[in-house]
Amino acid sequence: MAVDLGGNVAGFGSDGYRWLAANAGAFGWENPDWARPGGSKPEPWHWEYTR
Numbered sequence: 755m756a757v758d759l760g761g762n763v764a765g766f767g768s769d770g771y772r773w774l775a776a777n778a779g780a781f782g783w784e785n786p787d788w789a790r791p792g793g794s795k796p797e798p799w800h801w802e803y804t805r
Contacts, residue, residue, distance in 0.1 A: 755803040763799045766791050771798045 762770035778784065782805035789797040 757801055757803075758797070759799045759801065766796070766798045768798070774801065 759770070759774075762768050763774065765771065774783070775785065778801060782803050783801045784804050785798065785800065786793075786802055788794045789800040
């Protein structure tokens, strides 16, 4: 399962992205390698459920 978030997750420096990067893993969500900064298709808004 994957979601593309809007709102304040528009950039890697946004408050929303920083919160997700620090906390989403505890809930089973991750920004996959390809979507992270330096990835093949950087998308701070793209998160995938991994559990």
